[in-house]
Amino acid sequence: DVKVTQSSRYLVKRTGEKVFLECVQDMDHENMFWYRQDPGLGLRLIYFSYDVKMKEKGDIPEGYSVSREKKERFSLILESASTNQTSMYLCASSANGGLETQYFGPGTRLLVL
């Protein structure tokens, strides 16, 4: 079974704080993704990575950065958290980018005060 884990299920941060969300997958997948999910807007792609140290912007990268130093780990960084970044953050991985099934982690619900 594919397993994608995320470092926290719930997180509360203050405006201006630096926030790290970590994601680890155990299936040796090349591709990893970060999404945020908001009511009425669905899942929106923030960043993705198709190889170690490689990254591509998704549809809403502003205010975020990512890091992929190891194949199994993909981190999402909020350099200076803002209240409009309060959301559910979902990490996913897949073996072949947009052509194959993506497997999701349980999500991190982030509240920025």
Place this chain on the structure above:
Amino acid sequence: RKEVEQDPGPFNVPEGATVAFNCTYSNSASQSFFWYRQDCRKEPKLLMSVYSSGNEDGRFTAQLNRASQYISLLIRDSKLSDSATYLCVVNQGGRRALTFGSGTRLQVQP
């Protein structure tokens, strides 16, 4: 226009009913199509891939119409456990990423 559009619902149906969801996509270069299911406060999980010739998995049937850029999901003999949000998912043709629809919520009632 959104890249993937779905009717948000909710669809409220009695147990045993047949229900159909539709989805349209805008990128004619899309090659891969999926239906995902998301339970309340859980992560999305793959329900089924959608193939050009249409495919069936038990009570679930998926259809693809490339000419009209339209995907459908039919659920027969609905169960209470089918209550969830169903996400239409399309790859972006040329980009190694998927685009998710906002989802259609299904509530099956006893």
